[in-house]
Amino acid sequence: MGKGTLKQILLLTDGCSNQGEDPIAIAALAKEQGITVNVIGVVDDDRISEQGIEEIKNIALSGGGISQVVYTKQLAKTVQMVTRQAMTQTIHGVVNRELTQILGQDQEIEDLPPEKRGQVMEVVDELGETMDLDLLILVDTSASMKNKLGMVQEALTDLSISLNSRIGSNKFSLYSFPGKRKNVDKLLSWTPKIESLTGVFHKLSSGGITPTGPALQEAIEMFPRKSRRSLISDDEYQEESGM
Amino acid sequence: MTSIKKSQVCNLPSGTKLIGKWHKRPYKIVKELGNGATGSVYLAESPLGLVAVKIGLNSMAITSEVNVLKHFSKVQGQILGPSLIDVDDWVTNEGTFPFYAMEYLKGQSLFSFINGKGSEWIGILMVQLLGDLDRLHQAGWVFGDLKPDNLIVVGHPTRIRWLDVGGTTLLGRSIKEYTEFFDRGYWGLGTRKAEPSYDLFSVAMIMINICYPNRFEKNQEGIKQLKERIQRKPVLRQYEVVLMNALQGKYGNAQLMKKDVISCISKSKHSIVDSHKKQPTKNNEKQKPVKVRKEKSKGIIETFLFGSFLLLAYILYLFGQTM
Structure with missing residues (x-):
C-alpha cells in the first residue's frame, strides 16, 4: 500500500534564538523537504517577550506547521493537540492539492457543499489514523528552561501514549540544544516508543546561547532519507509546493 | 489570523441573523450557550423552532463533528446524541464560517441535578448512561471525551443525554479529544485506543468527580491514589468494586458494568x-x-x-x- 510517512519536527522552546542562522529560514527549508515544523512556546508566567512570541509563530508559519504558547502546566495536552492538528493539516493540504487537480483551479475542500466535504474529511481522518509518523522532538535546554524540563518529560511520555494508540506506526527521536560541544545533542535515536525519559535532560547548558536555527538545520539532517515514493515527501509534492 | 476569526464567531450579539450559503435557511441568534476549542454554540430561532447552532472556526473540525452526528442518526432505535438538523456555511465580510444546527436539549447540568435531588440518583443516571454507551459501542463507536460538561439531565421522565458528541471516535482508532481528569492515559492506567473500556473508565471518573467537584491532580501512585479517594467518600464506597473494576479496564463492555452498578444499588x-x-x-x-x-x-x-x-x-x- 505504501501510504507514506508524515515527517514532523516538534520544537519546544521558551524564547528567542540568538545565535546562528535565522530559524524562520531554516523552517522554510524543512518544509521544502516535506518536513513540517511545529513550535510550542513554554512559559512559566508572562515572561516571554513579544519578539519571542513573534519568532515562535513565524517559525511554524514558514515550516507549514502549528504554533502555540502555553503555560508549563498545560504542556502535556498541548503537545498532543498540536501534533495531531499538524498531522491533519498536512494531510488536508495534500488532499486539497489532489482536489485542485481533479476539480480545477481554486477548488478546495471549503468550496465543496457540506455533504461532499464530509466524505473528504473521512478520508483525511482515516489517513491521519493510519499513516506512519516520524517525529523528531527538539528541546531547548538553555538555562531558562531548567525548571520546565520535568513537565516537558511528562508531556513527551504522554504524547507517546496518544500516538501509540494510533493504527499507524511511529518513530520518535529526541534532541536537545544547545549541545555540549555541538549545536545539538542526541538524547534518543529513532525508536517506536518513548518510555523512560527519567534523567534524560541531565546535561543542562548554563550558557546564554540559544542557537535555534542551527539546531533546526541539524534536525532536518536526522530524518532517514528514503528513496521510495511516499505521499508527503516525494518530488512531485515538492515541485507543487514551490509554486 | 485565527485570533481575529475567533473574536468573530464568539460573542455574537443576540438578534444576529445568519443565512446558510447552501441551504438558505435563516437563523436568529438568541444567546450563547457555551464555547469550546472548535467553536461556539448558540441558541437560535429557526423556521423549525428553537435549535442549537454551533459555529466553528475550522471547517475540518466542524466537518468531523458533523460526520459523527450523521452516524448517530443512523444508530437505530433510541436517540443517542442531539439530532442533526442542518449543515451549512455562513458567509460574512470577515470570512466564511462553517456551522451546523442540532436539536436544542433543555435540562440541568449533572452536578446541579444531583445537588438538588440527592446522591441516590447517581446510580440511576449511570445505569442510563451505561445503557446508551452499550448501544453506541455496539454501533462501532466510542464516545471519547466523556465528562459532566458533555452531559445534560432532561426532565419528564428524567433522562441523562449527551450534549456534545464531538469527540466520538470509531472503535479501534485513537481517541481524538479528551479531558485529563477523565482520561485513563493521564492516570497511567491505559492507552488512548478507542475501545469500550476507555469510556467505562471515564464513567467511573464522572462518579468520582460528583463527590470531588473540584477534581484533584494525580500524584505518582496511579490506581492507589484513586482507590484511596473512593474509600474516603461513603457514596463512592458503595460502588467501590464497580469503580475499581472500571478504572482497571476489567469490563469488556458497558453491559457488564451496568449489571454491577444495578446490583450495587440493590x-x-x-x-x-x-x-x-x-x-x-x-x-x-x-x-x-x-x-x-x-x-x-x-x-x-x-x-x-x-x-x-x-x-x-x-x-x-x-x-x-x-x-
Whole structure:
C-alpha cells in the first residue's frame, strides 16, 4: 500500500534564538523537504517577550506547521493537540492539492457543499489514523528552561501514549540544544516508543546561547532519507509546493 | 489570523441573523450557550423552532463533528446524541464560517441535578448512561471525551443525554479529544485506543468527580491514589468494586458494568433493610439501653424502607423503558 510517512519536527522552546542562522529560514527549508515544523512556546508566567512570541509563530508559519504558547502546566495536552492538528493539516493540504487537480483551479475542500466535504474529511481522518509518523522532538535546554524540563518529560511520555494508540506506526527521536560541544545533542535515536525519559535532560547548558536555527538545520539532517515514493515527501509534492 | 476569526464567531450579539450559503435557511441568534476549542454554540430561532447552532472556526473540525452526528442518526432505535438538523456555511465580510444546527436539549447540568435531588440518583443516571454507551459501542463507536460538561439531565421522565458528541471516535482508532481528569492515559492506567473500556473508565471518573467537584491532580501512585479517594467518600464506597473494576479496564463492555452498578444499588438497599431487620431481634436479647434508640429509629426505618421501595420500583420501570 505504501501510504507514506508524515515527517514532523516538534520544537519546544521558551524564547528567542540568538545565535546562528535565522530559524524562520531554516523552517522554510524543512518544509521544502516535506518536513513540517511545529513550535510550542513554554512559559512559566508572562515572561516571554513579544519578539519571542513573534519568532515562535513565524517559525511554524514558514515550516507549514502549528504554533502555540502555553503555560508549563498545560504542556502535556498541548503537545498532543498540536501534533495531531499538524498531522491533519498536512494531510488536508495534500488532499486539497489532489482536489485542485481533479476539480480545477481554486477548488478546495471549503468550496465543496457540506455533504461532499464530509466524505473528504473521512478520508483525511482515516489517513491521519493510519499513516506512519516520524517525529523528531527538539528541546531547548538553555538555562531558562531548567525548571520546565520535568513537565516537558511528562508531556513527551504522554504524547507517546496518544500516538501509540494510533493504527499507524511511529518513530520518535529526541534532541536537545544547545549541545555540549555541538549545536545539538542526541538524547534518543529513532525508536517506536518513548518510555523512560527519567534523567534524560541531565546535561543542562548554563550558557546564554540559544542557537535555534542551527539546531533546526541539524534536525532536518536526522530524518532517514528514503528513496521510495511516499505521499508527503516525494518530488512531485515538492515541485507543487514551490509554486 | 485565527485570533481575529475567533473574536468573530464568539460573542455574537443576540438578534444576529445568519443565512446558510447552501441551504438558505435563516437563523436568529438568541444567546450563547457555551464555547469550546472548535467553536461556539448558540441558541437560535429557526423556521423549525428553537435549535442549537454551533459555529466553528475550522471547517475540518466542524466537518468531523458533523460526520459523527450523521452516524448517530443512523444508530437505530433510541436517540443517542442531539439530532442533526442542518449543515451549512455562513458567509460574512470577515470570512466564511462553517456551522451546523442540532436539536436544542433543555435540562440541568449533572452536578446541579444531583445537588438538588440527592446522591441516590447517581446510580440511576449511570445505569442510563451505561445503557446508551452499550448501544453506541455496539454501533462501532466510542464516545471519547466523556465528562459532566458533555452531559445534560432532561426532565419528564428524567433522562441523562449527551450534549456534545464531538469527540466520538470509531472503535479501534485513537481517541481524538479528551479531558485529563477523565482520561485513563493521564492516570497511567491505559492507552488512548478507542475501545469500550476507555469510556467505562471515564464513567467511573464522572462518579468520582460528583463527590470531588473540584477534581484533584494525580500524584505518582496511579490506581492507589484513586482507590484511596473512593474509600474516603461513603457514596463512592458503595460502588467501590464497580469503580475499581472500571478504572482497571476489567469490563469488556458497558453491559457488564451496568449489571454491577444495578446490583450495587440493590445491595445497598438490602443492607439498609437487613441491618434494620436484624436490629430488633438482637436488641430483644440484650437489655434496656438500646430500647430507646429502637423506638426513635422506627420512623427512620419506615422512611428507608419506603424510599428504597420507590427506588427499586423506579429501576424496574427504567429497565422496562430501556430494554
